[in-house]
């Protein structure tokens with residue numbers, strides 16, 4: 001068996017079309033334009049490229065987009081005041097503070113200073129709590145993207161045995177929580193594995209849906225996967241460099257997931273590739289959350 005590829009680029013493009021159409025409708029019928037601010041502190045190249053991609057996506061969708069770049073030596077108090085200003089700005093429905101922040105700034109303080117109703121990353125404790133009790137407002141973007149990949153690829157989630165490898169606050173725990181909820185697109189039986197789990201393979205081999213976010217290549221090998229399982233590979237590992245196929249003379253990273261793709265695809269019924277699986281969904285879900293926030297502000301469901 002060779003698994004079907006779950007194409008994250010295609011599903012993300014389809015969702016962006018939907019978001020764009022809904023944005024146009026919101027502007028036309030309610031005069032509300034979704035507004036997203038991305039706050040960048042310093043010039044970390046990876047952060048610059050993430051923020052650029054978020055701004056590009058938000059502009060393409062017709063959002064009101066603000067890129068607010070501050071020097072790396074901005075004081076914590078000034079950054080907190082900046083966030084507070086956007087909390088009060090009615091044109092802004094989503095605030096994204098790009099992490100990591102410089103060491104002299106307490107990231108949690110900045111996160112807690114954000115209005116939970118504008119926390120489109122879904123990391124504020126109020127939003128974590130809302131998810132836990134089944135009253136989610138904003139789902140964190142990467143796990144929300146994983147759920148959409150499962151739903152839109154036609155994977156049966158209800159009643160499925162889901163095994164998650166990894167328990168981070170940004171991927172493992174929230175995706176476990178999302179799929180556990182008594183809701184459509186969820187209702188799974190979920191097991192979460194981590195570094196203290198005994199005999200991980202005994203768990204992964206039971207999975208109808210296996211979600212891997214362990215943070216290193218080949219964390220899951222072919223023998224750890226049940227025949228016919230659906231495998232979502234969240235991992236992004238730089239394993240080298242290669243010449244760019246579009247820009248002569250430029251080197252681009254070679255990316256690998258956390259799953260031994262070639263071996264696992266022979267056993268799975270469907271699998272996400274890296275790149276082109278979970279990655280394209282993350283920014284799309286940020287846009288989805290910003291639109292949702294704007295709809296809430298406009299009193300639209």
Ligand SMILES: NC(=O)c1ccc[n+]([C@@H]2O[C@H](COP(=O)([O-])OP(=O)(O)OC[C@H]3O[C@@H](n4cnc5c(N)ncnc54)[C@H](OP(=O)(O)O)[C@@H]3O)[C@@H](O)[C@H]2O)c1
Pocket residue numbers: 142165166167168169170171172193194195196197200213214215216219234235236237258278279282
């Ligand atoms: N595509 C995207 O948009 C996206 C977004 C976020 C992350 N990622 C990628 O997803 C991966 C995971 O990210 P993360 O932030 O969740 O990573 P993380 O914070 O490093 O967490 C890794 C988790 O995996 C567990 N783990 C590590 N080694 C293990 C092993 N041998 N067996 C079982 N569990 C093990 C750890 O367990 P302990 O808790 O016991 O240490 C931890 O819970 C990374 O490759 C990251 O680059 C991709």
